[in-house]
Amino acid sequence: MSLAQVALLTHAGFGEALLDVVEHIYGDRPAAVFALSPAGDDLTSLRARLQELIDAAGSERPLLILCDIRGASPANALPETWANPWVRVVYGLNLPMLLRALSRREHWEGLPELVAEGGRAAIQGHP
Secondary structure, three states: OOOOEEEEEOOOOHHHHHHHHHHHHHOOOOOOEEEEOOEOOEOHHHHHHHHHHHHHOEOOEOEEEEEOOOOOHHHHOOOOOOOOOOEEEEEOOOHHHHHHHHHHOOOOOOHHHHHHHHHHHOOOOOO
16 A cells, blocks of 8 residues: 545645645655645535545545544535545644654554544643
8 A cells, every 4th residue: 555645625725834834844745745725615626626536545545634624614625425435534633633644644544543643642731
């Protein structure tokens, strides 16, 4: 199996900003990682792109979608259901979650759970 694709499904600019930080940390932008955002209030083209990605995902190219807010416009562009077992969505995108996804994306089994846990573990208060 090859590396999982990672799609950042976010409000305008947020996904690209996270990818800029990733590029700063790693020195370049990792392959098969991209940001998707709605063009204004029109979700039509975003829905079509997401459906293409979902349909194309498979054992050689699984797809992990990291979404910023469940129930918000970007998330609403996702199909309500799909039958492809090689696609997973994790909500609550933050930088630690993305870094964990990128560092472990060659291990598809358990990746969504691992990524979600990494995102939760990074949320802490300061004493």
